[in-house]
Amino acid sequence: MDVSVKNLKTTGETALAALFAPSGAAASKALRQRAFDLFQTMGLPSRRLESWHYTDLKRMLANVAPRAATSAAANVDAEAGACVIRFVDGHCIGHSALPKGVTLRGLSDVLAQGDADTLGALYASVGSEDPVVALNAALADDGVVIDVAAGVTLDAAIILDFVSSDATARSEFMRCLVRVGAGAKLTLVERHVSAQASAQRHLALAVSVGAHASVSHVFEGVADLDVLLASLLVDVAAQGNFQSFALVSGGRLTRRQIWVRAGQATQVGLRGVSLLRGEQHADTTLVIDHVEPNSESRELFKHILDGSATGVFQGKVVVQPNAQKTDGGMKSHALILSDDATMDNKPELEIYADDVVCGHGATVAQLDDDQLFYLMSRGIPKTQAQAMLIEAFALSAVDFVEDEVQREQVMTFVRDWMMARGA
Amino acid sequence: MLEIKNLHVRIDDKKILNGLTLTVKPGEVAAIMGPNGSGKSTLSYVIAGRQDYEVTEGEILLDGVNILELDAHERAAKGLFLAFQYPIEIPGVTTMTFLKASLNAQRKQRGEAELSTPDFMKKVRAAADKLGVPQEMLRRPLNVGFSGGEKKRLEVLQMFLLEPRYGILDETDSGLDIDALRIVSEGVNALRSPTRGFLVITHYQRLLDHIVPDVVHVMSRGQIVKTGGKELALELEKNGYRDYVTEAA
Numbered sequence: 001m002d003v004s005v006k007n008l009k010t011t012g013e014t015a016l017a018a019l020f021a022p023s024g025a026a027a028s029k030a031l032r033q034r035a036f037d038l039f040q041t042m043g044l045p046s047r048r049l050e051s052w053h054y055t056d057l058k059r060m061l062a063n064v065a066p067r068a069a070t071s072a073a074a075n076v077d078a079e080a081g082a083c084v085i086r087f088v089d090g091h092c093i094g095h096s097a098l099p100k101g102v103t104l105r106g107l108s109d110v111l112a113q114g115d116a117d118t119l120g121a122l123y124a125s126v127g128s129e130d131p132v133v134a135l136n137a138a139l140a141d142d143g144v145v146i147d148v149a150a151g152v153t154l155d156a157a158i159i160l161d162f163v164s165s166d167a168t169a170r171s172e173f174m175r176c177l178v179r180v181g182a183g184a185k186l187t188l189v190e191r192h193v194s195a196q197a198s199a200q201r202h203l204a205l206a207v208s209v210g211a212h213a214s215v216s217h218v219f220e221g222v223a224d225l226d227v228l229l230a231s232l233l234v235d236v237a238a239q240g241n242f243q244s245f246a247l248v249s250g251g252r253l254t255r256r257q258i259w260v261r262a263g264q265a266t267q268v269g270l271r272g273v274s275l276l277r278g279e280q281h282a283d284t285t286l287v288i289d290h291v292e293p294n295s296e297s298r299e300l301f302k303h304i305l306d307g308s309a310t311g312v313f314q315g316k317v318v319v320q321p322n323a324q325k326t327d328g329g330m331k332s333h334a335l336i337l338s339d340d341a342t343m344d345n346k347p348e349l350e351i352y353a354d355d356v357v358c359g360h361g362a363t364v365a366q367l368d369d370d371q372l373f374y375l376m377s378r379g380i381p382k383t384q385a386q387a388m389l390i391e392a393f394a395l396s397a398v399d400f401v402e403d404e405v406q407r408e409q410v411m412t413f414v415r416d417w418m419m420a421r422g423a
Numbered sequence: 424m425l426e427i428k429n430l431h432v433r434i435d436d437k438k439i440l441n442g443l444t445l446t447v448k449p450g451e452v453a454a455i456m457g458p459n460g461s462g463k464s465t466l467s468y469v470i471a472g473r474q475d476y477e478v479t480e481g482e483i484l485l486d487g488v489n490i491l492e493l494d495a496h497e498r499a500a501k502g503l504f505l506a507f508q509y510p511i512e513i514p515g516v517t518t519m520t521f522l523k524a525s526l527n528a529q530r531k532q533r534g535e536a537e538l539s540t541p542d543f544m545k546k547v548r549a550a551a552d553k554l555g556v557p558q559e560m561l562r563r564p565l566n567v568g569f570s571g572g573e574k575k576r577l578e579v580l581q582m583f584l585l586e587p588r589y590g591i592l593d594e595t596d597s598g599l600d601i602d603a604l605r606i607v608s609e610g611v612n613a614l615r616s617p618t619r620g621f622l623v624i625t626h627y628q629r630l631l632d633h634i635v636p637d638v639v640h641v642m643s644r645g646q647i648v649k650t651g652g653k654e655l656a657l658e659l660e661k662n663g664y665r666d667y668v669t670e671a672a
């Protein structure tokens with residue numbers, strides 16, 4: 001092979017590499033340097049990397065927007081009791097009062113202190129071999145590390161609120177860690193909703209779920225971003241429970257990538273609905289690694305595609321030799337509303353233990369003509385009939401959103417999205 | 424009046440209706456009997472406005488107006504109702520939501536105000552009681568897991584709610600137990616009125632003991648080949664279709 005060709009960098013890669021300027025304690029710098037080296041070796045992922053086969057980031061991130069300057073600190077109000085931590089243009093500007101039992105440190109403080117445990121959880125997490133996770137490790141110099149003390153039950157959610165100040169194209173690099181102590185209980189919202197955004201957002205969120213702890217994660221990805229690369233890196237200790245629901249819409253390119261390491265007798269549930277139209281491209285790629293016995297995982301994703309949108313789902317359930325009695329089930333269903341929309345659907349099982357129950361299913365379908373005709377024959381106009389069927393399609397995943405208010409918000413979003421379609 | 428004139432219909436390249444002519448007058452119950460595959464369900468779908476059939480000739484007039492250009496939902500709002508031979512299951516849509524959407528969509532098209540929830544509930548409850556449909560069924564997803572007979576009852580319940588001008592019943596009797604057949608028939612009879620007509624498709628004379636037809640048509644190979652009074656059904660029950668069905672050339 002011609003070495004000079006191999007080393008040829010795209011303008012995107014070169015622009016990203018130029019942003020590398022690690023600060024902090026020697027230990028922090030060393031970890032970020034290692035990540036940067038990995039990124040330099042791998043470059044931006046293209047179709048040749050299996051886990052990125054359907055999202056050619058090398059091509060889609062040709063133009064890298066300039067990094068945002070720091071944002072001014074500001075007061076942040078709580079929302080109906082929920083604690084809000086706000087990031088503007090990639091910088092944490094403040095937060096509302098922290099609930100009892102919750103502590104927060106800024107990423108730059110953590111990097112300056114360089115304590116091994118925290119750095120390990122931040123940088124040596126699952127997924128660290130992925131080039132985009134590595135890129136994030138190298139470049140992210142803002143973020144928060146949140147600790148929820150053992151045994152604490154938070155009644156209201158913690159909201160990580162990512163907003164853009166205006167529609168200027170900017171690059172944002174953030175890395176957050178949420179450590180949930182043994183037996184604690186938390187709802188964690190990751191919110192990308194601000195309208196009028198055109199940012200390129202690079203976010204890695206590491207969550208470590210302590211023994212017997214329980215985390216419900218809600219991803220609201222409806223901002224009109226240019227690029228959203230959101231990595232979720234989850235480690236669930238014995239008897240822990242991690243449930244996540246994602247609403248994905250809006251944005252030119254959304255890539256969610258999730259790694260979950262499931263410990264002994266853990267419960268993991270990952271679900272989501274995506275609504276895409278126009279030229280939107282949204283990729284959900286996940287790996288659930290069952291490393292200890294007796295855990296259970298469930299995935300259910302519904303993709304609704306209109307226009308010439310592209311949906312991607314790649315899910316892999318890995319059952320390690322030691323993970324006997326694993327119970328895994330993964331489903332990904334797509335509904336295609338137009339001839340030009342496409343869905344790449346690839347669920348996989350990788351099983352090395354013999355006493356397990358695992359299954360997966362994936363479908364790509366269009367609206368059912370018989371169902372449409374049945375509704376129309378009762379007087380329901382076509383667009384309304386379609387909306388009813390699409391809502392019904394999304395519902396079985398949305399039903400898993402525990403919080404009633406949030407569940408209703410999601411359904412309202414689905415309905416509004418349909419209405420906009422009919423208009 | 425519902426008039427079907429010289430209707431020719433095909434799907435893909437297969438001719439299914441071959442110049443079918445039939446009239447249902449207001450106040451009339453017309454029965455259609457005919458062998459499997461003769462095109463009875465096709466006729467009912469074409470009247471209701473299903474799109475995958477190609478009408479190559481003929482017309483369907485509702486009170487003198489050709490409805491072939493109308494969408495299914497517009498035909499429904501004009502008072503056509505089809506009780507399906509095989510009602511469709513729709514997971515994720517509760518029966519109650521569906522009923523309300525149907526009724527209000529029709530009212531809206533006719534320029535009438537939507538029914539309030541209490542008024543709607545009252546209407547549904549009355550229809551459900553009449554047809555022996557338990558309330559619990561209405562909270563389930565539409566037709567999902569309903570028994571064959573339950574589906575048929577729900578079709579008639581819908582007809583009750585929507586109060587069409589012309590009801591087409593495609594083998595509504597199949598799948599019904601003896602009591603249900605009586606209950607459903609009584610329901611249909613209660614809807615009979617001088618302004619409302621019915622087209623009742625069935626294979627069995629038994630239904631016509633309950634819903635006594637004014638006229639019986641025999642359909643074969645996409646045409647009406649014989650028309651008579653209710654005694655024609657009895658004759659068919661005894662002799663089968665041999666006198667009316669000619670072998671293909």
Ligand SMILES: Nc1ncnc2c1ncn2[C@@H]1O[C@H](COP(=O)(O)OP(=O)(O)OP(=O)(O)O)[C@@H](O)[C@H]1O
Pocket residue numbers: 434435437439457458459460461462463464465466508
């Ligand atoms: N979508 C289709 N594609 C091809 N052939 C079709 C289609 N729909 C109906 N047919 C054919 O048209 C003919 C008439 O069917 P139809 O269902 O109307 O008969 P029917 O009289 O209702 O029969 P049954 O008494 O069994 O209900 C049959 O031969 C059927 O196979």
Ligand SMILES: [Mg+2]
Pocket residue numbers: 463464465508593
């Ligand atoms: Mg039939």
